[in-house]
Amino acid sequence: MATYEKYAIDPNDIQTVVKNGVATGFEIKAKIPYYRGISLSLIEDVRIWLDGREFTRDRMTFTVGGETYTFDEMETMADLRWEYGEKATIYVDCPGGIFLGTHKVDIMIAIRVSYMGRTLQYKQSFFVCPMGG
């Protein structure tokens, strides 16, 4: 069990996002699941499942260093970085957010690691209850 598998995501940081009184989605704060910081272009994919319902990266944005990007934009961002130990915010467009009660969140983050010649996949599952109930 490597460092990042234990500490990359704090389930208490998974929250419903309310904009103008309306729950528009939810967000997950994550540290990079890898042992160094990287260029944003090396983030290959993120997938999130809320109670088994899959969200792909086109429904998400990524906020790091005070700026927010789409995953398509990040594909060419070689000079912008997700630093080691730095918390990024992954926002998922999901009207209604996470409802009352306990829910299951699964996440997969894929990073291209050149020297391993492959994509490193980080997967974790959490039970969360951000709205109480």
Add this chain to the structure above:
Amino acid sequence: MSIKRSVSFYSYQEAYYKGDCTLEDMIRFTGETLKAEGVEILAEQTPVGRFPDPTDEDVDRWHSWMEKYNTKPSCLDSFIDWYLYKNRTLTLKEQVKQMERDIRLARRLGFPVIRVLCPVRKEVVEASIPIAEYCGVKMGLEVHSPMKLSARWITEYMDMVVKSGSKYAGIIPDFGIFMMRPAKKQLDKARAGGAGDEVLSQIISWCESHIPFAEMVANANALGVNDAEMSVVQSFARNVFTDPEELRAFAPYIFHCHGKFYDMDENCRETSIDYENPIRVLREIGYEGYISSEFEGQRLYGVDEVCDEFEQVRRHQAMLKRLVEN
């Protein structure tokens, strides 16, 4: 002169990731508590300021820490991301540009050596020699298990180095290539998962006699091992033993050493890797560079277990001190 002790801050990756310590804390611990001279960092893990362009203030502060804690930069660990973009691989020139980026950073921070990842193509190192010489920073290709010193990849790289005539390209052996047996901590974990003592001793004896991995798997299958026992066997797919005597042929080209370790016991002995013989050989060939403690045992700890990285490094430094000075 003798071999010098250094610490790679890779060792403290968990504490730093959690926010339990800062770069200055790690430097202070190195100089004040461990009385080690060298400081090694991964340029993108525990960066000085912002990678790859720290401000002059960041760089001045870094140098003032070196002075204050009586330490010196030993090695900067570089990464080259040839898969930087999704749709293509970086060209040779682009990879050389990344090498140049890290060489220039090393020069600003006072690192005499950069670690080049083992799979970096020799053509990239060759094309980077002029900038390395200009900056006075040496490039050491890391020989990391399961790579062996005798591998063709290393032989061809060394042919290039020798032909170039440059003193700025060489190697960094990682002590993981001298792994003798599974770490005690790994065996404890396997036992907790249902591995039996008798089978484990059998596996240890296969490891210690350095039989090829495929043979080890065949033996295990013939013996009928359980999953926990097989996981110990499988871990040796990544651990290929090199005879420390092979270091001799590389004498003038060893720029730095990674003192990889997984598990130091209470008596300050590494439970899996041979340190006595490689250090004896390094002393005999007059190696006067650093051995840098590089703890990588975090993964042997369970979810609820606390891994005291600082204590592991303290024990490793005590062992290095004993082997280097006696």
